[in-house]
Amino acid sequence: MNSLLLLNGSPRGERSNSMKMLSRVAEGWQQAGGDAPEVLHLTRRPDFARAVEAFPTAGRVLLGFPLYTDAMPGLVKAYIEALAPRVEAARLGEANPGIAFLVQSGFPEAAHLRPLERYLEKLARRLACPYAGTIVRGGGESLQMMPDEANMKLWARLRTLGEQLARDGSFGADELEAVAGMERLSPFAVAIASVALRVPVLQFMWNGPLKKNGAWQRRFAAPYGPACR
Amino acid sequence: MRITILNGEPDPSAAFDAYLRLLASRLTASGHVVEKLDLRELDLKGCSGCFNCWVKTPGECAKRDDSARICRAAIASDLLLLAAPMSMGFTSALLKGAVEQMIPILHPYFEVEGGEIHHRARYAHYPKLGLLVSAGSDTDAEDIEITTIMWARMARDMKSRLVFSAVADRAPEEVADELALAA
Numbered sequence: 134m135n136s137l138l139l140l141n142g143s144p145r146g147e148r149s150n151s152m153k154m155l156s157r158v159a160e161g162w163q164q165a166g167g168d169a170p171e172v173l174h175l176t177r178r179p180d181f182a183r184a185v186e187a188f189p190t191a192g193r194v195l196l197g198f199p200l201y202t203d204a205m206p207g208l209v210k211a212y213i214e215a216l217a218p219r220v221e222a223a224r225l226g227e228a229n230p231g232i233a234f235l236v237q238s239g240f241p242e243a244a245h246l247r248p249l250e251r252y253l254e255k256l257a258r259r260l261a262c263p264y265a266g267t268i269v270r271g272g273g274e275s276l277q278m279m280p281d282e283a284n285m286k287l288w289a290r291l292r293t294l295g296e297q298l299a300r301d302g303s304f305g306a307d308e309l310e311a312v313a314g315m316e317r318l319s320p321f322a323v324a325i326a327s328v329a330l331r332v333p334v335l336q337f338m339w340n341g342p343l344k345k346n347g348a349w350q351r352r353f354a355a356p357y358g359p360a361c362r
Numbered sequence: 363m364r365i366t367i368l369n370g371e372p373d374p375s376a377a378f379d380a381y382l383r384l385l386a387s388r389l390t391a392s393g394h395v396v397e398k399l400d401l402r403e404l405d406l407k408g409c410s411g412c413f414n415c416w417v418k419t420p421g422e423c424a425k426r427d428d429s430a431r432i433c434r435a436a437i438a439s440d441l442l443l444l445a446a447p448m449s450m451g452f453t454s455a456l457l458k459g460a461v462e463q464m465i466p467i468l469h470p471y472f473e474v475e476g477g478e479i480h481h482r483a484r485y486a487h488y489p490k491l492g493l494l495v496s497a498g499s500d501t502d503a504e505d506i507e508i509t510t511i512m513w514a515r516m517a518r519d520m521k522s523r524l525v526f527s528a529v530a531d532r533a534p535e536e537v538a539d540e541l542a543l544a545a
Contacts, residue, residue: 143411144408144409144410144411145410145411145412146410149411176410199411201409201411201458201462202458202461202462202464202465202516202519202520203512203513203515203516203519204452204458204512204513204516205452205458206409206458206459206462207408207409207455207456207458207459207460207462208408208455208459210450210452210454210455210458210459211455211459213450213452213455214449214450214454214455216450217449217450220450220500240478240479240480241479242478242479244478245478245515248508248511248512248515249512251508251511252451252452252508252509252512255451255504255505255508256450256451259450259451259500317477317478318474318477318478318479320477323474323477326472326474326479327473327474330471330472330473330474333471336470336471336472339416339417339470339471342413342417342418343416343417343420346417346418348417348418348419348420351420351421352420352469353420353469353484354420354421354422355421355484355485356421356422356434357421357430357433357434357436357437357438357467357485358437358438358485358486358487359485359486359487360484360485360486361469361482361483361484361485361486362486
């Protein structure tokens with residue numbers, strides 16, 4: 134038996150960037166002979182309860198979610214708190230499943246996610262779960278805007294990681310490094326971005342929706358105090 | 363000085379809840395204007411990443427819940443104290459969920475700050491941040507370190523600085539005095 138409990142911790146639910154990425158990992162997992170995963174979305178109340186209940190007997194768990202204000206979303210923290218009895222169970226000799234994580238952020242650099250990765254590694258230790266590693270990936274918000282073809286390379290890497298998880302029981306270090314993309318901005322990129330981001334038109338990712346929603350004139354609204362500048 | 367305390371203790375009968383009341387009294391007695399928001403009493407619907415607070419109703423959460431009270435109090439404060447019990451190696455889900463509903467106080471536009479991409483300020487003034495946690499039976503030094511690093515990063519993202527961080531293992535009056543000095 135090679136079962137996988139796949140938990141999507143994105144507050145956006147099913148149509149999230151996290152879920153898009155998790156699906157590719159699941160594809161690789163199945164290609165390498167893993168069973169079709171049980172997929173649960175923590176935003177749904179029954180799924181959340183099922184995720185708590187199914188954890189102790191899962192073959193393996195993959196929990197994925199976006200970075201929210203430099204940490205896990207409150208939703209995911211609530212799930213982690215619901216696993217607290219498993220710490221005690223492990224102390225009493227019960228086994229917990231092997232666990233892997235996927236975390237992604239809208240910021241382009243992977244560096245934003247590293248403290249969270251450290252937390253997750255510690256969490257695995259706390260639960261005495263064999264730790265299969267954490268997929269860290271910056272630039273997640275662009276997945277929403279790019280055509281699927283533009284993400285082919287990323288999808289392929291995520292599939293490879295899924296295969297590794299099924300075959301070896303953990304993610305490979307080289308593949309984890311490759312999937313992370315840019316760790317930090319280079320000094321050159323800092324110089325370019327510092328200038329470029331001062332040009333309002335380059336904030337196109339936000340300007341489009343602001344205009345579409347008729348909110349463009351109010352974009353600098355500051356309802357709770359004196360506005361910036 | 364104006365100080366807002368976000369109380370992320372879910373259990374009203376917990377010792378930490380009483381601790382925060384003593385802390386707030388001391389700060390008030392020292393002449394500070396203190397507002398304590400007990401997050402468990404607020405109607406908070408949670409951030410679902412819709413970004414409407416950035417692109418549809420700029421500056422305000424479209425969900426129209428009590429998160430507006432948190433944002434308003436934060437912007438009007440000199441110091442925002444994040445207070446919560448540790449659980450499973452991090453501050454409570456209650457505190458975390460409340461803080462992520464504060465993103466309306468930022469502007470979506472990106473800028474480069476400290477060599478990293480961050481969001482731009484919406485307001486002229488942001489409160490300094492403090493962190494006060496109560497340790498659980500399984501909390502260790504590594505948990506505190508990781509938690510502090512994560513909140514310090516969050517402070518930077520909130521156009522602020524984490525100027526104070528402590529574990530509530532000393533008299534609340536003592537911690538209150540230190541906090542006032544840091545702010």
